[in-house]
Amino acid sequence: xKKLLAITLAAIMVFTLAACSSQSNxxxxxxxxxxxxxxxxxxxxxxxxxxxxxxxxxxxxxxEIEKNGNFxxxxxxxxxxxxxxxxxxSVKTGDITMATPPSSFLTDExxxxxxxxxxxxxPSRQAAIDTLAGEWGQGQLKKLEGSGMVGLGYLxxxxxxxxxxxxxxxxxxxxxxxxxxxxxxPAHVYLxxxxxxxxxxxxxxxxxxNLSTKVFDGQENPIAHIYSQKFYEVQxxxxxxxxxxxxxxxxxxLDFWNSLSPEEQKEITDTFxxxxxxxxxxxxxxxxNQLEEIKNNKTYPxxxxxxxxxxxxxxxxxxxxxxxxxxxxxxxEAFDEFMEAIKKVSK
Numbered sequence: 001x002k003k004l005l006a007i008t009l010a011a012i013m014v015f016t017l018a019a020c021s022s023q024s025n026x027x028x029x030x031x032x033x034x035x036x037x038x039x040x041x042x043x044x045x046x047x048x049x050x051x052x053x054x055x056x057x058x059x060x061x062x063x064e065i066e067k068n069g070n071f072x073x074x075x076x077x078x079x080x081x082x083x084x085x086x087x088x089x090s091v092k093t094g095d096i097t098m099a100t101p102p103s104s105f106l107t108d109e110x111x112x113x114x115x116x117x118x119x120x121x122x123p124s125r126q127a128a129i130d131t132l133a134g135e136w137g138q139g140q141l142k143k144l145e146g147s148g149m150v151g152l153g154y155l156x157x158x159x160x161x162x163x164x165x166x167x168x169x170x171x172x173x174x175x176x177x178x179x180x181x182x183x184x185x186p187a188h189v190y191l192x193x194x195x196x197x198x199x200x201x202x203x204x205x206x207x208x209x210n211l212s213t214k215v216f217d218g219q220e221n222p223i224a225h226i227y228s229q230k231f232y233e234v235q236x237x238x239x240x241x242x243x244x245x246x247x248x249x250x251x252x253x254l255d256f257w258n259s260l261s262p263e264e265q266k267e268i269t270d271t272f273x274x275x276x277x278x279x280x281x282x283x284x285x286x287x288x289n290q291l292e293e294i295k296n297n298k299t300y301p302x303x304x305x306x307x308x309x310x311x312x313x314x315x316x317x318x319x320x321x322x323x324x325x326x327x328x329x330x331x332x333e334a335f336d337e338f339m340e341a342i343k344k345v346s347k
Contacts, residue, residue: 046100057279110143119319136341157246163235164218
């Protein structure tokens with residue numbers, strides 16, 4: 001009888017422990033029916049470094065959206081899934097959920113996005129932000145759905161500035177003979193070639209090496225990239241040209257988006273807006289300090305050149321042939337509509 005009682009008690013303990021274990025595994029992950037709910041994984045890839053403000057905006061997105069337990073977010077920085085073109089294709093095939101390419105890499109899907117990165121079209125950074133947040137920018141995002149993607153909005157890459165290792169640049173004439181790396185964007189290459197330099201589009205991950213080995217004399221990027229990628233270590237001159245505003249366009253797989261409930265879709269768009277505003281606040285807080293650090297770095301001295309109004313006008317005048325070319329190529333109606341949208345938010 002004692003042996004039978006011991007066996008019975010042992011069986012009860014095993015059953016109780018198993019029940020507790022089962023409850024522990026599903027705790028906090030149940031739907032309204034009591035069944036374990038599915039936690040959907042969002043894989044986000046991009047080409048920037050982990051210190052870059054865009055990556056930190058995605059970390060904010062991850063932090064906020066995981067609070068409700070509906071989504072798990074994995075972030076893959078530094079081109080782990082290939083270059084921007086390859087990441088876009090991976091979104092279309094469903095290999096990753098989201099990519100974060102510059103707008104200029106989506107011109108096959110939305111041709112008028114090429115207008116965003118034309119030189120000196122925006123009178124200010126704020127005008128660029130407001131244009132993209134407005135009717136014109138949102139209209140471009142809708143066009144992506146025809147290619148199997150959903151555009152969530154725009155994240156900032158920033159105003160691009162010029163660096164080089166050869167000499168101070170204050171006018172377009174100073175660029176003659178310099179070999180410049182640009183983004184692999186035809187408008188960028190055309191702009192710099194039209195003023196006498198030799199420009200070539202080349203992959204971003206190879207840029208530091210190409211500058212240090214003198215494959216290129218110079219390059220152009222926003223301050224945050226110049227700082228985070230340490231281009232100032234191999235470039236002696238930084239000219240604040242502010243010639244092009246660049247923006248990232250986070251794109252999500254349309255199939256994944258359509259698999260979500262309206263509530264889940266709203267959760268993603270609301271959380272993205274939190275991340276977008278967070279990124280803008282980071283840029284506002286950090287860019288001036290980053291520029292000062294570049295300017296005052298004694299180990300890698302860099303001359304920072306601020307253009308006078310007259311010098312800046314020379315660069316703007318030099319950009320007009322590029323604007324004329326793309327007004328013809330993309331159509332006067334589309335170009336003028338874009339410029340009108342900028343004018344509306346600049347009043």
